[in-house]
Amino acid sequence: MCGILSVINIRGKSDSAQLIDATSVIRHRGPDDEGFLTWKPGSNAKVWAGKDTAHSTKDHWKYEDLHPGESFKVGLGHRRLSILDLSPTGHQPMLFAEAQLSIVFNGEIYNYLEIKEELRQAGHQFTGTSDTEVILHAWAQWGSACLHKFNGMFAFVLLDERKQELYAVRDRFGVKPLYYYTGTNAIYLASEIKQISTAPGFQFSLNETSARQFLATGATEHTDNTFDTQIKQLPGGHYLHIDLADSDCKMKTVRWYQLPNTKWRGSFEDAATQLKTLLTDSVRVRLRSDVKVGSCLSGGLDSSSIVCLAADLLQAQGDHAGQETVTACFDNARYDEWSYAQQVIAKTKAHPHRVFPSFTQLQEDLDTLLWYQDEPFGSTSIFSQWAVFKETNRAGLKVMIDGQGADEQLAGYGGNDLSYYTGMLQQMKWRSLYVEARHYKSEKGHWPKGFLLGAAQLTGGKGITQLLPKRLRLSTHSPADWVLHQNNEGELQHAHSLRENLVQQLYSTPLPGLLRYEDHNSMAWSVESRTPFLDYRLVEFNMSLPERYVYNKGVRKHVLRKAMHGVIPEAIEQRRDKMGFVTPEEVWLKEEGRAWFSNELEAAYKKLDRTMIDATAARKYVAEIMDGKRTFNFMPWRIICFNRWLDKQ
Numbered sequence: 001m002c003g004i005l006s007v008i009n010i011r012g013k014s015d016s017a018q019l020i021d022a023t024s025v026i027r028h029r030g031p032d033d034e035g036f037l038t039w040k041p042g043s044n045a046k047v048w049a050g051k052d053t054a055h056s057t058k059d060h061w062k063y064e065d066l067h068p069g070e071s072f073k074v075g076l077g078h079r080r081l082s083i084l085d086l087s088p089t090g091h092q093p094m095l096f097a098e099a100q101l102s103i104v105f106n107g108e109i110y111n112y113l114e115i116k117e118e119l120r121q122a123g124h125q126f127t128g129t130s131d132t133e134v135i136l137h138a139w140a141q142w143g144s145a146c147l148h149k150f151n152g153m154f155a156f157v158l159l160d161e162r163k164q165e166l167y168a169v170r171d172r173f174g175v176k177p178l179y180y181y182t183g184t185n186a187i188y189l190a191s192e193i194k195q196i197s198t199a200p201g202f203q204f205s206l207n208e209t210s211a212r213q214f215l216a217t218g219a220t221e222h223t224d225n226t227f228d229t230q231i232k233q234l235p236g237g238h239y240l241h242i243d244l245a246d247s248d249c250k251m252k253t254v255r256w257y258q259l260p261n262t263k264w265r266g267s268f269e270d271a272a273t274q275l276k277t278l279l280t281d282s283v284r285v286r287l288r289s290d291v292k293v294g295s296c297l298s299g300g301l302d303s304s305s306i307v308c309l310a311a312d313l314l315q316a317q318g319d320h321a322g323q324e325t326v327t328a329c330f331d332n333a334r335y336d337e338w339s340y341a342q343q344v345i346a347k348t349k350a351h352p353h354r355v356f357p358s359f360t361q362l363q364e365d366l367d368t369l370l371w372y373q374d375e376p377f378g379s380t381s382i383f384s385q386w387a388v389f390k391e392t393n394r395a396g397l398k399v400m401i402d403g404q405g406a407d408e409q410l411a412g413y414g415g416n417d418l419s420y421y422t423g424m425l426q427q428m429k430w431r432s433l434y435v436e437a438r439h440y441k442s443e444k445g446h447w448p449k450g451f452l453l454g455a456a457q458l459t460g461g462k463g464i465t466q467l468l469p470k471r472l473r474l475s476t477h478s479p480a481d482w483v484l485h486q487n488n489e490g491e492l493q494h495a496h497s498l499r500e501n502l503v504q505q506l507y508s509t510p511l512p513g514l515l516r517y518e519d520h521n522s523m524a525w526s527v528e529s530r531t532p533f534l535d536y537r538l539v540e541f542n543m544s545l546p547e548r549y550v551y552n553k554g555v556r557k558h559v560l561r562k563a564m565h566g567v568i569p570e571a572i573e574q575r576r577d578k579m580g581f582v583t584p585e586e587v588w589l590k591e592e593g594r595a596w597f598s599n600e601l602e603a604a605y606k607k608l609d610r611t612m613i614d615a616t617a618a619r620k621y622v623a624e625i626m627d628g629k630r631t632f633n634f635m636p637w638r639i640i641c642f643n644r645w646l647d648k649q
Contacts, residue, residue, distance in 0.1 A: 180240065237256060272563040295402065301557060377513075398528060399528045420501075600644070
C-alpha cells in the first residue's frame with residue numbers, strides 16, 4: 001500500500017522539483033521509502049532513491065543527483081508502505097529493463113504467488129518477492145489482458161518506453177484511488193487530490209454541481225467528477241491510455257472490466273456453501289503479508305464473519321497467537337456494539353484494542369481529518385473510522401481487514417425495500433409482495449407504507465397505486481428545498497429491482513464514497529486496509545444470486561447468515577439492527593455539542609446563503625430536527641463539513 005504520482009510533460013518544462021513536491025505531500029501513505037523515475041524519448045529511464053529511502057542499491061542514484069530543474073517527458077514518484085518484500089528489491093519505481101517497462105503501484109495483488117508460478121512456467125525469472133515485480137512481468141507476457149488475472153486492489157501507472165505509451169489503471173471496484181488533471185503544460189496522475197494542487201499555476205475551481213448534490217443528499221464519488229471542476233477520478237474497472245509519441249499526449253479512457261450478468265441456478269443451501277467457500281478463500285489470500293495483519297471489529301455480521309474466518313485459517317496454519325482487533329466504543333449504550341464484539345473476541349481468542357471517539361476529539365481533529373480526506377464527508381461516522389485507524393497505528397499494526405462492501409451486495413441497507421417491492425410489482429408476484437410486507441410489519445411494527453406506494457408509482461404510475469389497500473398508501477417525502485439551483489446531472493434513477501439497486505450501490509453510491517473515506521482514513525495513519533467482501537469472485541457470485549436468497553421475509557443478508565451459521569456467535573447471526581461505524585451524532589447535535597453545532601451552522605449560513613443554500617429554509621429545517629419535529633438526518637453536518645472544507649481551499 002503506497003502513494004503514487006505521474007507527471008507527463010505535454011509542452012513547456014516539467015522538472016524534478018514538481019515531482020518531488022507532489023510526492024512528498026503524501027508521505028503519510030508511505031513513510032518507509034520513497035523513489036523517483038524520469039524518462040525522455042531516446043534515452044533510458046532513470047530511477048532515483050529519495051532522501052527518505054530506507055535502502056538503496058548500486059542501481060539507484062542518490063537523491064542529491066536528482067537536481068531541481070532537470071526536465072523529463074515522464075516522471076514517476078512513489079511513497080512506500082512496506083508490506084510485501086521489505087528488502088531493497090521491493091523499491092519503487094520498479095523497472096523491468098528487458099521489457100523496457102516501469103511502474104509505480106499502490107495496492108496489493110493477492111494472488112500474486114499463483115500468477116508468479118504461471119509466469120515462471122513461461123520462462124520468467126524474478127529477483128525479488130514483491131507483487132509489483134509480478135505486475136511488470138505479467139504485463140510483458142500478456143499486455144493489458146493481464147488485468148483480468150489480478151485478484152486485488154490496485155492503482156498503478158505503467159510506462160512502456162518501447163511503445164512510448166503510458167497506462168494508468170484502477171482496480172475493478174475502485175478500492176484504490178486514482179485522480180487525474182490535465183493542465184496547460186502537463187498531465188498529473190495521483191493517489192490524492194492534494195498532490196495535484198501542487199502543480200504550477202493550479203487554482204481551485206469549485207464544482208458547484210458536485211457541491212450541491214453533496215449538500216442535498218450526501219452523495220460523493222458517484223460520478224467521475226470531484227469537488228474541483230478541473231480534477232477527475234478514474235472510475236473503477238477502467239484505465240487511461242496516453243500516447244506519449246503524440247504532441248498533445250492524446251489520452252483515452254478504456255473500460256477493462258464489466259460485472260457479468262450471470263444467474264445462479266443452484267439451491268439456497270448450495271449458495272450458502274459456495275459463499276462460505278469464496279469468502280474463506282478471500283480472507284485467506286488477504287492474510288498474505290510480511291507484516292502483522294489485524295482486523296477492524298464492530299460486532300456486526302460482516303466484520304464478525306471476517307474475524308472468525310481469519311481465526312480458523314490462522315489456527316489451521318499453526319498460528320495460535322490470536323488476531324489483534326480494533327473496535328470503536330461509546331459510553332452511550334444506544335451506539336455501542338462492544339457486547340457483540342466481546343462475543344467474537346471470546347470465540348476467537350483475539351487481542352482487542354478499544355477506542356472511544358469523543359465529541360471533544362472530533363472538534364480537535366476536524367480540520368486535520370478534512371485535510372487528509374481532501375473533500376467533505378457526509379457524517380461523523382467517518383470520524384469514528386478515523387479514530388479506529390488512529391488506534392491501529394498506535395497499536396503498531398500496518399495491515400487491517402474489514403467488512404466494507406458486504407452491504408452493497410447483500411442488501412444490508414434499509415433503502416433496498418423500495419427497489420425490492422418495485423421488482424415484485426413489475427413481475428406481479430403478489431403473494432411474495434404480501435409475504436415481504438407482512439414480515440416488514442412484524443419487524444417494524446407498521447406496514448411499509450411509503451415503500452409500497454413508491455414501488456407502485458415507479459411500476460405503473462397512479463393507476464396501479466389504487467390496487468394497494470388504503471392503509472398502504474402514503475406520500476413520499478420531497479427533496480431538499482434548501483439547496484439552491486439543483487440539477488439532475490449525475491443523479492441516479494430509481495432502481496426497478498433489487499439487483500439493479502445493488503449494482504447502483506456498488507458502482508455509484510454509497511460504496512465509491514465509502515471506499516474513498518476508508519482509503520484516506522487508513523492511509524492518513526499509514527495503515528493498509530483490505531476488504532475481503534470486494535474480492536471480484538465473491539462479488540460476481542453474490543450479484544448472480546436470486547433476490548430471495550439475499551433478502552427473504554424481511555431478513556437482509558439472508559444467504560450470508562446461513563453461510564456463517566456455526567462460524568460466528570449465534571447472537572450476531574440473528575442481529576437485525578444495522579450500525580456500522582456510527583457516532584452519537586444526534587446526541588452531539590441536540591445536547592453535548594448543541595452550542596458548537598449552532599455556531600458552526602450560523603457561520604455556514606452567512607457564507608453560503610444565496611450562493612449554495614437558502615439560509616432561511618436551512619435554519620427552519622435544522623430547527624425541526626433539533627425540536628424532534630423532523631426525523632434526525634445528517635443535513636446539519638453536511639453544511640458544517642462543507643463550509644469548513646471550503647474555507648481551506
